[in-house]
Amino acid sequence: MATAILPGELVPAQHVNLKLGPGLLQASTTESPILATRAGALHHSPNGARWWVESNARRYVPAAQESVIGVVTARGGEAFRVDIGSAHHANLDGLAFEGATKRNRPNLKVGTLVYARVSLAHKDMEPELECFDAQTHKSDGFGELKGGLAVTCSLKMCRMLLDPSHFLLPFLGARFPLDAAVGVNGRVWISTKDAQTTIVATRLIEAVDPDGGGMDEAAAKIFFHKINS
Template sequence: MLSPLKDKVGSVLLPGDEFRLDTTSAADTIPLAGPSEPDKVVCGPGLRRSGDRLLVYKSGILRHKEPNMFWMDAQHKRYVPVKGETVIGIVTSKSGDVFKVDVGGSEQASLSYLAFEGSTKRNRPNVQVGDLLFAQLIVANKDMEAELACVDSAGRANGMGVFGAGGLLFRVSLGLVRRLLAPQSELRSELEQLFPCELVAGMNGRLWVKSAGVQRTLIVANLLESCENMTSAQRRKLFRKLAQGGL
């Protein structure tokens, strides 16, 4: 029953487009599911449920993940905090027991000193203004200040915390970040074969890279920025050229 919506996967949609949760629709709407299946559709970024309608609020390409998740793939650079996403933040200040962290949103997020693995009142984390943090958003909505944590649900750091010594931080589109974080990312695989490097990607459009030397690090950063608007064929051609050049 989801086939009408699946037929639109890969198509460009604009804000204001809508899908109705019934099989009888007007000329400007598309059937989404049968009357007995309205709750089976999961809306990702760019889509919003409103009663019996599904609304598009971000322009982009409609994507689908089995069995029933849909979202809009768009090349946005402005980040809107979303609960559960991992981001790269910059510590901007400390106020009492709370750090203020810039995550690229409209306002700064807060981070308690207790939100680190093994942190206690006596054993506080060594966090300084200007440090980079890889953290997860645990509170993110329009009515409350965003909150971060550097531990998972089991209280483990799991790769989160202060990092970034000797690397380079820069911004890219949110679409490029999703491509890099995909389970079978061709871009990431091809890049690591050409230039072995450390790469940290935040869902807020920030990338941190570190390779063998400053020159290699700058090359990797420039490659990632260039690949943002390249096709797969153009990217492979560029990578082959660099490999033959022996950089």
């Protein structure tokens, strides 16, 4: 159960493999206390290994190990500059892909969508991205997003969609073939069998978004049948 927390409050997070998400800060030593840096709802995983603070922020603040959807804005040398909706652009190394070598690197063009994981996030440095699982070095679904459509929504909506118990994506997937990628930075990528179906899916996401229509499950199902008829 989430509890309300304010900036500066101590967080009782303890775990052998502790990972801190957005809104929490710990000094360089493991014995240092963990403090909240933003107001919101304090959450943790069932085993207490991961802790984070959810708040209705307007701008995404990068945190390590979070999945994001970015847009390539420039290429310089062996790396790419990627807009992830934060205060600063992120860096994506050309070798940060499954199987990438100096002779075999992805050739991403400006405007390309990528699904990536934040590998480095620090308040005094630009964020860095990678498009593979750090443990297996497999793509694990990360990389270039081809086709489909990216929709912008609230940060809260993205976290809702990442919750396995949320109704929306299973509801859509039961009605037509669907590929989706959810970035916690306020972007969702949808790809379906045709453009019309993709637009239906994106309109439903916008309708359920708390910062949009805020529809519940019953209202969303009625809305779906109305726009899909």
